Amino acid sequence: MTMPPSPSSSSSPSSSSSAPPLLEIDRLRVDFPTETGVVRAVRDVSLTVRRGERVGLVGESGSGKTQTGRSVLGLLRPPARVSAARLTFDGQDLLGLSEREHRRLRGRRMAMILQDPRYSLNPVMRVGAQVVEAIRAAEPELSRRAARARAREALAAVRLHDVDRVLEAWPHELSGGMGQRVMIAMMIALGPDLLIADEPTSALDVTVRLQVLAILDELVRARTMGLLLISHDLPLVAGFCDRVAVLYAGRVMETVAAADLAKARHPYTRGLMAALPSVDGPRGDLPVLDRDPAWLSEGGGP
Amino acid sequence: MSESSPRAWLLAEAPASRHQAWLGRAYRSWRLFRRNPLAMAGLSVVLALLLLAVIGPWLAPHDPVAQILDRRLLPPGTPGNLLGTDELGRDILSRLLYGARITLTIVIMVAVLVAPLGLLVGTVAGYAGGWLDTVLMRLTDIFLAFPRLILALALVAALGPGIENAVIAIALTTWPPYARIARAETLTVRGSDFIAAARLQGASPIRLVVGHVMPLCTSSVIVRVTLDMAGIILTAAGLGFLGLGAQPPSPEWGAMVASGHGVLLDHWWVATMPGLAIFVVALGFNLLGDGLRDVLDPRAGQG
Amino acid sequence: MITVRDLTVTFRAGNRLVPALRGVSLDVASGEVFGLVGESGSGKSTVLRVLAGLTRDWSGTLAIAGEPLGRRRTRAFHARVQMVFQDPYGSLHPRHTVDRALSEPLRIHRRAADRDARVLRALDDVGLDRSFRFRYPHQLSGGQRQRVAIARALILEPAVLLLDEPTSALDVSVQAEILNLLRRLRSERDLTMILVSHDLTVVGHMADRLAVMRHGQVVEEMPVDRLARGEPAHPYTRQLLRAAQGYDPATAEALLAEP
Numbered sequence: 053m054t055m056p057p058s059p060s061s062s063s064s065p066s067s068s069s070s071a072p073p074l075l076e077i078d079r080l081r082v083d084f085p086t087e088t089g090v091v092r093a094v095r096d097v098s099l100t101v102r103r104g105e106r107v108g109l110v111g112e113s114g115s116g117k118t119q120t121g122r123s124v125l126g127l128l129r130p131p132a133r134v135s136a137a138r139l140t141f142d143g144q145d146l147l148g149l150s151e152r153e154h155r156r157l158r159g160r161r162m163a164m165i166l167q168d169p170r171y172s173l174n175p176v177m178r179v180g181a182q183v184v185e186a187i188r189a190a191e192p193e194l195s196r197r198a199a200r201a202r203a204r205e206a207l208a209a210v211r212l213h214d215v216d217r218v219l220e221a222w223p224h225e226l227s228g229g230m231g232q233r234v235m236i237a238m239m240i241a242l243g244p245d246l247l248i249a250d251e252p253t254s255a256l257d258v259t260v261r262l263q264v265l266a267i268l269d270e271l272v273r274a275r276t277m278g279l280l281l282i283s284h285d286l287p288l289v290a291g292f293c294d295r296v297a298v299l300y301a302g303r304v305m306e307t308v309a310a311a312d313l314a315k316a317r318h319p320y321t322r323g324l325m326a327a328l329p330s331v332d333g334p335r336g337d338l339p340v341l342d343r344d345p346a347w348l349s350e351g352g353g354p
Numbered sequence: 355m356s357e358s359s360p361r362a363w364l365l366a367e368a369p370a371s372r373h374q375a376w377l378g379r380a381y382r383s384w385r386l387f388r389r390n391p392l393a394m395a396g397l398s399v400v401l402a403l404l405l406l407a408v409i410g411p412w413l414a415p416h417d418p419v420a421q422i423l424d425r426r427l428l429p430p431g432t433p434g435n436l437l438g439t440d441e442l443g444r445d446i447l448s449r450l451l452y453g454a455r456i457t458l459t460i461v462i463m464v465a466v467l468v469a470p471l472g473l474l475v476g477t478v479a480g481y482a483g484g485w486l487d488t489v490l491m492r493l494t495d496i497f498l499a500f501p502r503l504i505l506a507l508a509l510v511a512a513l514g515p516g517i518e519n520a521v522i523a524i525a526l527t528t529w530p531p532y533a534r535i536a537r538a539e540t541l542t543v544r545g546s547d548f549i550a551a552a553r554l555q556g557a558s559p560i561r562l563v564v565g566h567v568m569p570l571c572t573s574s575v576i577v578r579v580t581l582d583m584a585g586i587i588l589t590a591a592g593l594g595f596l597g598l599g600a601q602p603p604s605p606e607w608g609a610m611v612a613s614g615h616g617v618l619l620d621h622w623w624v625a626t627m628p629g630l631a632i633f634v635v636a637l638g639f640n641l642l643g644d645g646l647r648d649v650l651d652p653r654a655g656q657g
Numbered sequence: 658m659i660t661v662r663d664l665t666v667t668f669r670a671g672n673r674l675v676p677a678l679r680g681v682s683l684d685v686a687s688g689e690v691f692g693l694v695g696e697s698g699s700g701k702s703t704v705l706r707v708l709a710g711l712t713r714d715w716s717g718t719l720a721i722a723g724e725p726l727g728r729r730r731t732r733a734f735h736a737r738v739q740m741v742f743q744d745p746y747g748s749l750h751p752r753h754t755v756d757r758a759l760s761e762p763l764r765i766h767r768r769a770a771d772r773d774a775r776v777l778r779a780l781d782d783v784g785l786d787r788s789f790r791f792r793y794p795h796q797l798s799g800g801q802r803q804r805v806a807i808a809r810a811l812i813l814e815p816a817v818l819l820l821d822e823p824t825s826a827l828d829v830s831v832q833a834e835i836l837n838l839l840r841r842l843r844s845e846r847d848l849t850m851i852l853v854s855h856d857l858t859v860v861g862h863m864a865d866r867l868a869v870m871r872h873g874q875v876v877e878e879m880p881v882d883r884l885a886r887g888e889p890a891h892p893y894t895r896q897l898l899r900a901a902q903g904y905d906p907a908t909a910e911a912l913l914a915e916p
Contacts, residue, residue, distance in 0.1 A: 112828035113799075211913060228697075257696035258855065258900040259912055266909035284828065291904030327833035329862030331898065332885040337840065338833035338862070367796065368788035375754050375791035547748035550711050551809070555762040556735035565761075569752045 073100035074278040078138035082119045093119045095302040101278040108289035109282045111299030117282045121248045126154035159190035163239035165249040173223040180219030183238050190242045206241035210267050229260035250282040383649045393645020399638025407458040410451035418452040419603040427621045438623045446627050449605035456606045460590045467525040472532020477567050480540025494530040502527040510598040520599040539571040573650035580643030584636030658849045659685040664717035677703045679873040690850045692864030700873040701853045705819045709740045739810035743822035745802035749794040756790045779808040800831035820852045857901035869894045
C-alpha cells in the first residue's frame with residue numbers, strides 16, 4: 053500500500069506556528085445511519101487552523117468537506133453522529149458543549165459564511181436591520197445605537213462604499229457580490245476568532261469572486277482570525293490559502309502548503325490538478341482521474 | 355428461484371426493461387408507504403370496501419329490500435339480524451353490504467369524471483397561459499364560488515333525482531380545486547429545463563402537456579382525490595339524505611341515515627349503523643390519501 | 658454555418674424594460690467550436706436561447722446554414738440544432754427513464770425504424786453502459802445525467818450543438834470526462850458547437866474562436882490562440898483572464914480599487 057506523503061512536514065510557514073492552534077481537529081468522524089447501513093461521511097479527518105492562518109479544505113462533492121465544517125460549528129443534528137479523538141477551539145472542547153453553549157460560541161467567536169447570500173438574508177427585512185439584529189443577538193447588552201455604529205464599521209470594513217444606501221436596502225436590491233459582502237460584514241461585526249466559509253464565492257462571478265476573497269484576505273490579516281475555506285476550486289484555494297487539506301471520500305488524502313499544490317505528491321491531488329482545463333495548455337484530451345480503491349483505506353491525517 | 359429474488363429483481367439498480375423499471379419504482383414507493391401504519395390502516399379499509407362491494411351480496415344474510423313488517427326495528431344483536439332491522443323490517447347488515455357497491459360506484463364514477471377533467475383544464479391553462487388561461491381559470495372560479503351542496507341540489511332538481519344525476523352533480527361541483535392544483539403544479543414545471551429540452555426536440559404542445567406536464571401533476575391530483583373521497587361520500591350521503599340521490603328502496607348509506615333519522619331517539623341503530631359505515635370509509639380514504647401524499651408528493655423527494 | 662446579426666432582446670421586468678442583448682453579431686463557421694464567455698447578466702445564455710427558439714421576443718437576423726430563422730421553428734430545425742443545458746439535475750424529466758428520454762426525439766420525428774438499436778448506440782456513443790437504459794434520473798450521478806442529456810441532444814444527428822454551461826455543475830474530474838466526450842463527438846460527427854461558459858479555461862480548452870460578452874454586447878472576438886498567448890485586446894478580457902487563473906492578491910486588490 054502506498055503511504056500518503058507525510059503531511060506534518062508542510063505545516064504553516066507563518067510566524068505563529070509555536071502557539072497552540074486555534075482549531076484542532078483530530079480524527080473526526082461523522083456517520084449518518086440510514087436504512088441501508090451507516091454512511092461514513094467523514095472518516096478520521098485531522099486538521100489544525102492557527103490564528104491568522106488560511107486553511108483550505110478542498111474536495112469534490114460528497115468528499116465530506118461541508119460536514120467537517122458543520123461539525124466544528126455544532127450544526128449537525130441527530131441522526132448524524134459526530135465523534136473525534138479531539139475537537140477543540142482555542143483549547144475548549146467542542147464535543148462536550150451543549151446546544152446552548154455552542155450557539156453562544158457560534159455567535160461571538162466562530163462564524164460561518166455560506167455559499168449563496170440570497171438564501172442567508174431575510175428577504176422581508178432591510179439589510180441594516182438584519183445586521184443590527186445579528187449583532188444584538190450575540191451581544192444583547194449593546195444599545196441599538198452602538199449596534200448600528202458597529203454595523204456601519206463592519207460594512208465599511210468589507211469595502212462597501214455607500215454604507216447608508218446598503219443599510220437601507222432590501223436584500224433583493226443587492227447584487228450577489230454585495231450580498232456576500234454584507235454576510236461577511238455581519239459575521240465579522242462580532243469579532244470572531246475563527247471564520248468558516250463554505251464555498252463563499254462559488255455563486256459569484258469570477259471578478260466578484262476575487263473581490264470578496266480580497267476582503268476576506270484583508271480581514272484575516274488585520275484581525276488575525278483563523279479561516280477555514282471549504283471549496284471545490286483548487287486553483288482558487290491554491291492562490292488564496294496558506295495550507296490545503298485535500299479530501300476524498302471523507303478522508304484527508306494529503307495536507308500541503310498551498311504554494312506546493314502544483315507539486316503535490318498524492319495521485320488524487322495530482323489527478324485533480326491535471327484534470328483542470330487551462331487557457332494555454334495542450335488542447336488534447338484532459339487526463340481523466342482514475343480513482344484508486346486503495347485511497348479509501350489510507351489517509352487519516354497526521 | 356429463491357424467496358428474495360423477486361425483490362432483488364424489483365430493486366435492481368439496472369433494470370433490464372421498461373416494465374422492470376416501472377415496477378421497481380412502484381415497489382420502492384410501496385416500501386415507503388408500508389412503513390406508515392395509519393396509511394396501511396386506510397388502505398385496508400378501502401380494500402375491505404372493494405372486497406365487500408364484490409362479494410357483499412353473497413355474504414348478506416337477507417334480501418336488502420325484503421320488508422318483514424313484524425320484524426321492524428329490532429335492536430342490534432338480535433339473532434338473524436346482527437345489526438338490527440330498520441323501520442320496514444329490512445336487515446341493516448344486508449343493506450349495508452349491498453350499499454357498499456352503490457357507495458363505491460358513486461366514488462369511482464366521481465373520481466373518473468373529476469380527476470381527468472380537472473387535470474386537463476389545469477394543465478392546459480397553466481401551460482398555455484395568456485387568454486386561454488384567463489378564460490379557463492375564470493370558469494373555474496365561477497364553479498368554485500357556488501356553494502357545493504346548493505349547486506348539486508340545483509342540478510339534481512333540474513335533472514331529476516337518482517344516483518347518476520347525483521354523480522354528475524357532485525362531479526360538476528368537485529373539479530375546480532383539481533384544476534387549480536394542476537395549474538399550480540404546471541406553473542412550477544413549465545419553466546424547467548426538461549420542458550425546454552422537450553420543446554427543443556420539436557415536441558408538440560399536446561405531447562408536452564400529456565407526456566411531460568401531466569405525469570408530474572397526477573400525483574398531487576390523486577392525493578387530493580383520495581382526500582376528497584370522504585367529502586364525496588358525505589355529499590352523496592347528503593343528497594341521499596335529502597332524497598335527491600339514490601331513491602328508496604335502494605340501500606345507499608346516506609339514504610339509510612335519512613330514513614333512520616325519524617326514529618333516531620328511540621331506535622338509534624337505524625341511522626347510526628350506516629352513519630358508522632360512512633365514517634369508517636371516509637376515514638379510511640383520508641388516511642390513505644395522507645399516506646399517498648407522503649409517498650407521491652414530488653416535493654417530498656424522488657418517487 | 659450560424660449567422661447572428663444585430664440581435665436585440667429586451668426583457669420586461671414588471672413595468673421596466675431591461676435590455677438583455679444590444680445588437681449582438683456573430684459568425685460561426687461550419688465545424689467550428691465557438692465560445693461565448695461572460696459573467697452573469699452578460700447575455701451569453703440569451704443568445705443561445707434565442708438561437709434555439711426558446712426565447713421568442715427578439716429582433717435582428719438569424720440564419721443557420723444560410724436559411725433565415727423566424728420566430729417559430731420548424732420540426733426540421735429541431736432535428737438540425739440541439740442544446741445541452743447547464744443543470745443535469747433539471748434537464749431530465751424526473752419521471753422518464755433514460756430509454757424514454759432518448760427514444761422520445763425519435764418518436765417525435767417519426768423515425769420508427771430501429772429505434773431500440775439507435776437508443777443503444779446513443780448510450781454507447783456517450784460512454785454509458787447499456788444497463789443504464791431503464792434507469793430513472795435519480796438513479797444517476799451528475800456526470801451520468803449530463804451524458805444522457807448529450808446523448809438525447811445527439812440522437813437526431815444534428816449539425817449544430819448548443820452548449821449552455823455544460824460542465825459548470827460538475828466536479829472537476831467529471832468535467833474533464835465530459836469535455837473529452839464533447840471533443841471526441843465533435844471530431845467524429847463534424848459538429849458545429851457554440852459553447853457558453855463563465856469559465857475562460859473551459860472555453861480556452863475547447864473553442865477555436867471566442868467572443869467575450871458584457872452587458873448584452875460583444876466586447877471582443879478573437880481566435881483562441883490569442884487568449885492562450887495572453888494577448889486579448891480588451892482590458893475586460895484581460896481582467897477575466899487573470900481572474901480565471903486563480904487567486905492572486907495583486908489582481909484582487911486592483912479589482913477592489915475599481916469603482
